[in-house]
Amino acid sequence: MNPGWPFPCARSLPKRRRLRAEIARYLRQARGVACTPDEIVIAAGTQLLIQQLCCLFGLDGRAVAIEEPGYNGVRIVFQHLGFAVTPIPLEEDGINVEALEASGARLVYITPSHQEPSGMVMPYAKRIRLLQWAARTGVYIVEDDYDGEFRYRGKPIPSDAGLSVTVEVYSDKTAEELTAAAASAGIRVYPTAPKWFRPPQNRLPAFQFGFGGLSVEEMDAGLRLLYEVWKPYLHSCN
Template sequence: MIDMTLLLEEKSGEPLYFQLYQHIKKDIIKGKLAAKTRLPSIRALSSHLHISRNTVESAYHKLIDEGYVQSRPRSGLYVVELELDKLPTSYLSRRRPFETSKQDITAVQYDFRYGDVDVAHFPLATWRKLSNQCLQSEQVELFSYGDPQGKTGLRVEIAKYLYDSRGVNCSPNQIIIGAGIQYLLSVLSGLMGISNNSIAMEEPGYDGVRTIFRHNGFNIHPIPLDKDGLNIHKLDESKSRIVYITPSHQFPYGMVMPIAKRIQLLKWAADLDGIIIEDDYDSEFRYVGKPIPSLQSLDTNHRTVYLGTFSKCLLPSLRIAYMILPPDLLDLYNKHGYRLYDQTVSWFHQKTLELFMSNGHWETHIRKMRNIYRRKQSTLIETIRELMGEQVTVIGQNAGLHILLRVHNGMNETELINAAAQERVKVYAVSPFWEKQTQAETSMVQIGFGGLSNEDIVLGIHSLYRAWFYPVNTSH
């Protein structure tokens, strides 16, 4: 049986019973009330809607007479299974506000969105088994708020993993777990804002992070890039004492900062008593060469904040990220009441991830996903080169889950995106990544590949080729 809530208008000119009858009939026709659904009793519905029993009874009788419901002795009224193909088309063509038409669903056939991941290879059975273990009665700690910094066991696993994979030196006590990088950066902004009000960022750089800093009152100093990453000389000229950087896979261009420049940057921070915010957002997925140690692992002066996330390796919807604070900022975190902030990540998800890591599933999953994404990226690059050749330039192909594509066909960014949409393909703008958007490249788009199958990658690139080059080719 279902509850039924609606507004009956006593001054509408239509009897209340007829309004009720119309409402129920429309819900049956539209499928909101499915076949075999039991309607509320006359007494229950009259009490719920504050109308007389006679009103409900009259509406029900009309529904019975017209064959929308049937009465079962000593059981109640039930919706009849209708032959919808025999109903007038005017009934079937109406859509409820929350319905999505088939046309809406298929409007985009190939979505090259960065941030989508390969959900088909998520170890759901293993995750479900570990989640069920967390729901055992002895896991009483999972029913409390828990430590504001995050579950101790998970922080221990993260510290061990980062030391082995990225050389990061930290104790579990330095790690703060939070629901995404943006949340953690908001906390960090509060800590840094106590004595600073400006921050340097790569130009171009991640616009989502730029927005967080701006919302927290920071002035943004865009620092141009060299071929090997951030221009240290321009950083020094900016007079900022804080810099946010993605050195292992610059976002969005993809270059890797070499060891010599990393040492320069660390010297800059030490000389100014500055802060480096190292966002290592997808360091697991490097396809060419050996990974360079993280900045944090090279920092003997403890001036680096290290950020990482599980969104690219597991699922974005889990909302699990982490931040490693150097001792000075950790002292501020404790002194200024940040431990009063409630933990934002589900305690169940934290415990499940702890078990996932401690039982060895995490390392296995990373190895598998690295191979899967390497094949996808190879498929993407090979298809682009086969079809488009020197008509495009691929940028940032050594790591990560996206590339940039500079297209040499005379179209600007908006025209490229619109032409792709005509072929039911979605590619993404790059210009928002510039603080000074007038300096952004005008014929470039971002292409993510994590969420598409190899087959769809090939078909999607063929569609882009038709969208961007086929009219030119057929003119000859």
């Protein structure tokens, strides 16, 4: 038994609890999350876990705040369960806390380690503000730490980056037209429009580029090819 570790060695636990015990151990040591194996729930995907959480909260028909733009897969789950979805705008360092406080939501879903789709990382100070707001009002914060383990440098911010980047394209073409042009050359790009609850008007087409599992050479070759495909549709940012 390790000093400071409050749970039995995983080897002494029944097989069905060993995985949860190891996850709890890792979260405590690497992410600063103090939890027991009994508090670990394993499920097949984010949407299923969100659905289970909603059943526990019993907030059907009440307001839930989400990031704008944000992960549309979870937004759809909230809508299907009858929640009143309230989009909260983003600032340069994450969700707008003032707008969140004024929303009246009793639940907020956030992706602070790697905001979906912008890729920003919420700083520690703003996380503390969110926790203070939750403690003061009794609301729930659902933190989706997806991609929080993936980073090229530095240590994760305690439950805290990510392997994608969002890019705006200076073009008069729509995101759908640019996506089709890229596909004609065998390149898959992913517009961020579905991430918006209320898509803004007259916004430049934006895309989420994933770069996990690619070498620098592969990324360079892919971007050069994409530039050649999109070159006829681009205009100067000046």
